[in-house]
Amino acid sequence: MADEHQAPAGPQRRSALQGHYLSGDFGWLVDGVPGIELSExxxxxxxxxxxxxxxxxxxxxxxRDDFDLTPPEKLRAVELGQRAILSVGPNRWLVVEKESRDLFAAVRKSIPEEWAAVTDQGHSRVCWRLEGPALRQVLSKGSTLDFDTFGDGDCVGTILGHFTVTIHGRGPSGADVYCARSFAPDLHHWLVEASLEYGLRVTDPV
Structure with a gap:
């Protein structure tokens, strides 16, 4: 029997950054080591x-019972393998995983309409993974948050440049940045420009 939550067939997904995303090394890399490594x-x-x-x-x-993760509180995030749950406000979470099934159907089966509003946002957001010793300097260029105190597992909504984003801290020098698809090309160019002085490596999408 087929998986009842198998991802539905449909048009091949197209990245919002198509035509804007170029892999390679940019700016000044000290001894060939980038200050920022960026991947979509x-x-x-x-x-x-x-x-x-x-x-x-x-x-x-x-x-907790159906997705093997305890939902975080107070603007935090938890991860298990390819899945993450991000707290994005009071009683609000994002569930994120690599697309392999109909995640919306799986969540809705566990959480009926009487408990919560559930919205599929997989086609409406773009995510960048940033890693490197210059992470905090780059993010500080576009936000008033104190990134010296932002660390692993922190999750916050803020303005980055002119764009509303959600930032999930990963490890001592990494972060995932989520943005609405309609603003993705402009934010991508902002991230590239903000990273150039530290040396930027744009890797193939992951």
Missing amino acids: RRDLAIVHIDAWFDKHGEVHHAL
């Missing part, structure tokens, strides 16, 4: 969950 994370399934106030506990338990 493609083919992500992303579902937004907004729990009704009086159903927070039910949603929390459903995510």
Whole structure:
């Protein structure tokens, strides 16, 4: 029997950065080592969950039991393999994983309409993974947040440049940056320009 949550067939997904994304080394790399390594994370399934106030506990338990991760609180994120759950506000989470099934259907099966609003956002967001010793300097160019205190597992919504983003801290010098698809080409160029002085390596999409 076929997986009831198998990803539905449809048109091949096209990156919002097509025609804008160019792999290679840019700027000044010290001894060939980039201050920032940037890659687009493609083919992500992303579902937004907004729990009704009086159903927070039910949603929390459903995510923990059915997705093997305890939903974080207070603007944090948790990861297990290719899956992450990001807290993006009171009673609100993003579930993110590599696209291999119908994630929306899987979440909706666990979380009925009486518990939460569930929205498929996999086709509406673009994600960049940034890593390197200059990460905080680059992010600080476009945001008023204190990135010296931003670390592994932190998750925050902010303005980066002129764009509304969600940033998920990963390890001591890494972050995933999520942005609305319609702003992705402009933010990509901003990230490239902001990284050039530190030496930038743009890798093939992952």
